[in-house]
Amino acid sequence: MTNLSRIAVDAMGGDEGVAVMLAGVAAARRRFEGMQFYLVGDEARIREGLKSHPNLTAASEIVHAPDVISADDKPSQAIRRAKTTSMGIAIDLVKQGKAGAAISSGNTGALMAMAKLSLRTMPGIDRPALAALMPSLGDNDTVMLDLGANTECDARNLVQFAVMGAAYARTALDLESPRVALLNIGTEELKGTESIRDAATALRAATHLPLTFTGFIEGNRLSRGDVDVIVCDGFSGNIALKSVEGTARFVADLLRRAFQSSIRSKIGFLISRPATELLKHHLDPNNHNGAVFLGLNGLVVKSHGGANEVGVATAIGFAAKLVREDLMRRIAEDLGNFEAKAA
Amino acid sequence: MTNLSRIAVDAMGGDEGVAVMLAGVAAARRRFEGMQFYLVGDEARIREGLKSHPNLTAASEIVHAPDVISADDKPSQAIRRAKTTSMGIAIDLVKQGKAGAAISSGNTGALMAMAKLSLRTMPGIDRPALAALMPSLGDNDTVMLDLGANTECDARNLVQFAVMGAAYARTALDLESPRVALLNIGTEELKGTESIRDAATALRAATHLPLTFTGFIEGNRLSRGDVDVIVCDGFSGNIALKSVEGTARFVADLLRRAFQSSIRSKIGFLISRPATELLKHHLDPNNHNGAVFLGLNGLVVKSHGGANEVGVATAIGFAAKLVREDLMRRIAEDLGNFEAKAA
Numbered sequence: 001m002t003n004l005s006r007i008a009v010d011a012m013g014g015d016e017g018v019a020v021m022l023a024g025v026a027a028a029r030r031r032f033e034g035m036q037f038y039l040v041g042d043e044a045r046i047r048e049g050l051k052s053h054p055n056l057t058a059a060s061e062i063v064h065a066p067d068v069i070s071a072d073d074k075p076s077q078a079i080r081r082a083k084t085t086s087m088g089i090a091i092d093l094v095k096q097g098k099a100g101a102a103i104s105s106g107n108t109g110a111l112m113a114m115a116k117l118s119l120r121t122m123p124g125i126d127r128p129a130l131a132a133l134m135p136s137l138g139d140n141d142t143v144m145l146d147l148g149a150n151t152e153c154d155a156r157n158l159v160q161f162a163v164m165g166a167a168y169a170r171t172a173l174d175l176e177s178p179r180v181a182l183l184n185i186g187t188e189e190l191k192g193t194e195s196i197r198d199a200a201t202a203l204r205a206a207t208h209l210p211l212t213f214t215g216f217i218e219g220n221r222l223s224r225g226d227v228d229v230i231v232c233d234g235f236s237g238n239i240a241l242k243s244v245e246g247t248a249r250f251v252a253d254l255l256r257r258a259f260q261s262s263i264r265s266k267i268g269f270l271i272s273r274p275a276t277e278l279l280k281h282h283l284d285p286n287n288h289n290g291a292v293f294l295g296l297n298g299l300v301v302k303s304h305g306g307a308n309e310v311g312v313a314t315a316i317g318f319a320a321k322l323v324r325e326d327l328m329r330r331i332a333e334d335l336g337n338f339e340a341k342a343a
Numbered sequence: 344m345t346n347l348s349r350i351a352v353d354a355m356g357g358d359e360g361v362a363v364m365l366a367g368v369a370a371a372r373r374r375f376e377g378m379q380f381y382l383v384g385d386e387a388r389i390r391e392g393l394k395s396h397p398n399l400t401a402a403s404e405i406v407h408a409p410d411v412i413s414a415d416d417k418p419s420q421a422i423r424r425a426k427t428t429s430m431g432i433a434i435d436l437v438k439q440g441k442a443g444a445a446i447s448s449g450n451t452g453a454l455m456a457m458a459k460l461s462l463r464t465m466p467g468i469d470r471p472a473l474a475a476l477m478p479s480l481g482d483n484d485t486v487m488l489d490l491g492a493n494t495e496c497d498a499r500n501l502v503q504f505a506v507m508g509a510a511y512a513r514t515a516l517d518l519e520s521p522r523v524a525l526l527n528i529g530t531e532e533l534k535g536t537e538s539i540r541d542a543a544t545a546l547r548a549a550t551h552l553p554l555t556f557t558g559f560i561e562g563n564r565l566s567r568g569d570v571d572v573i574v575c576d577g578f579s580g581n582i583a584l585k586s587v588e589g590t591a592r593f594v595a596d597l598l599r600r601a602f603q604s605s606i607r608s609k610i611g612f613l614i615s616r617p618a619t620e621l622l623k624h625h626l627d628p629n630n631h632n633g634a635v636f637l638g639l640n641g642l643v644v645k646s647h648g649g650a651n652e653v654g655v656a657t658a659i660g661f662a663a664k665l666v667r668e669d670l671m672r673r674i675a676e677d678l679g680n681f682e683a684k685a686a
Binding site for chain 1: 417480491494495526528533535536561562563564565566567575577578579581582583584585586587588589590591592593594595596597598
């Protein structure tokens with residue numbers, strides 16, 4: 001029986017180290033009532049870190065892991081060390097039903113490979129996908145998947161991503177029938193690869209599912225809030241997401257240069273600082289932290305490697321919500337309905 | 344014999360109509376000495392429009408075209424109307440050697456299809472590519488190709504794009520040995536598709552070419568100015584470029600909202616307006632206008648559909664520079680060198 005209220009935390013992963021992970025866990029503990037944790041990693045360092053967070057000690061159990069996956073470890077090397085690393089042991093706690101979800105800020109490729117090998121894909125899913133939330137101009141964030149788990153995808157993969165992404169949007173964003181679109185290089189029916197066009201045909205026919213298929217979406221409308229779920233292969237998804245991140249930073253850098261270009265503009269900047277802070281808050285990845293591997297028999301959340309305490313707490317709260325609202329069951333049900341109709 | 348100094352202008356294409364095209368041509372005429380033009384389109388409308396630009400009349404010859412390609416025309420329909428449309432006739436003037444380049448703000452797919460059919464690909468090139476300039480934080484703009492001409496590409500296509508893109512950067516940006524990178528989802532050698540990895544191997548070996556291959560680049564560094572030429576298949580290139588455009592607009596919209604959120608920030612905005620104007624200028628596509636189809640036996644420049652007078656003039660000046668500095672010959676030479684070494 002899965003312990004819904006307990007989250008397994010890889011306390012060692014991430015660029016920021018144990019202290020930030022523990023501070024994030026402590027913040028999540030304060031924010032969300034009744035949560036409990038496995039803190040997986042070097043016991044001595046975790047025990048030392050816990051001294052700064054007395055409120056966390058009672059809600060946590062330390063699980064010692066002698067080894068750590070580094071940012072440079074290749075996925076193929078990492079999986080051989082599943083049993084001794086903090087990342088591998090955190091995932092194993094989910095597999096054993098001791099935790100409702102595992103969370104790590106470590107090496108994404110290694111996390112994906114380990115999670116896939118340990119938890120296996122759900123019945124009806126050919127390949128898991130990495131899904132994340134992007135800020136948008138709409139009322140809610142936008143779900144995007146796959147973001148790099150699968151370099152090449154066929155139509156069947158894309159349809160499964162759409163079903164999983166919609167279930168995820170219903171759970172994470174509290175939407176009833178999320179608007180789902182396929183990422184493409186044009187909106188006309190004939191655009192794109194055969195896989196994308198075939199996936200569109202299948203999704204147009206799937207009117208019995210709790211999603212609203214809206215057709216194709218182009219890269220320039222990713223952040224407009226026109227749709228709730230954007231589906232793509234892992235290669236273009238990774239390119240698109242990183243292009244969005246990079247451009248937001250690029251514009252922010254240009255803006256900084258522009259504001260520093262004269263005394264007058266420096267003064268203007270100081271006066272309007274609350275406005276630019278609002279912008280910064282909206283774009284700060286720590287407020288949208290927590291990518292999820294969908295399609296596995298267990299929940300694994302990837303926190304951004306550079307996440308700060310707030311970001312880690314966001315990702316943990318997010319994982320808890322997905323567990324509480326039983327994302328896995330929703331995906332299984334929707335897939336069942338889709339397959340039943342298609343059969 | 345190609346008339347180097349004459350540019351064939353599709354006066355009818357683009358969202359903004361004949362008046363903007365002619366105003367753009369007139370501005371280019373003022374900016375660049377000695378240029379001459381074919382103005383292709385509805386004779387009566389062009390003649391009417393020319394009344395506002397007396398300086399242009401002497402430098403232009405009107406070529407009547409009874410028909411126009413619209414934004415909705417499919418490429419397959421468009422190519423059947425090559426002989427009667429302003430776009431088709433402008434391209435034909437290049438084919439006949441009467442013009443050094445053709446320029447159009449019309450339907451990209453139709454322009455590409457017509458140019459390919461009429462001008463054919465250069466010897467040694469399997470597929471032409473669409474290349475454009477993107478703003479960057481570096482000293483010069485960054486060339487990116489392919490941007491949508493080829494949905495799927497093999498290693499050989501990517502290598503040819505790299506050679507053409509480097510020749511283009513040498514010509515358009517006056518660089519000696521442009522830094523060339525392949526767009527990928529990671530920088531490690533094993534990342535990405537087989538096509539990308541094979542293209543990297545070939546480019547690493549091509550040390551005799553006037554380019555510096557720097558490996559892979561990810562989406563988040565497109566605008567950093569680390570490289571001069573970014574090579575990709577048309578699908579991910581289109582997604583990346585549109586993601587960049589969309590995000591720049593997204594951030595600008597957020598900024599506008601933020602600045603309007605209080606009187607204080609409105610005042611701050613007014614004071615710092617010179618700074619934000621600088622930003623706007625840097626990101627304004629009209630200052631980077633002019634995508635080029637590379638790999639054809641003739642030069643065809645695509646001006647942005649929404650380009651204003653400044654944008655059209657930029658694209659024309661750009662086309663003239665590429666003609667003057669003989670981009671076509673440079674591409675042919677580099678390809679010859681590459682093939683000779685590889686053979």
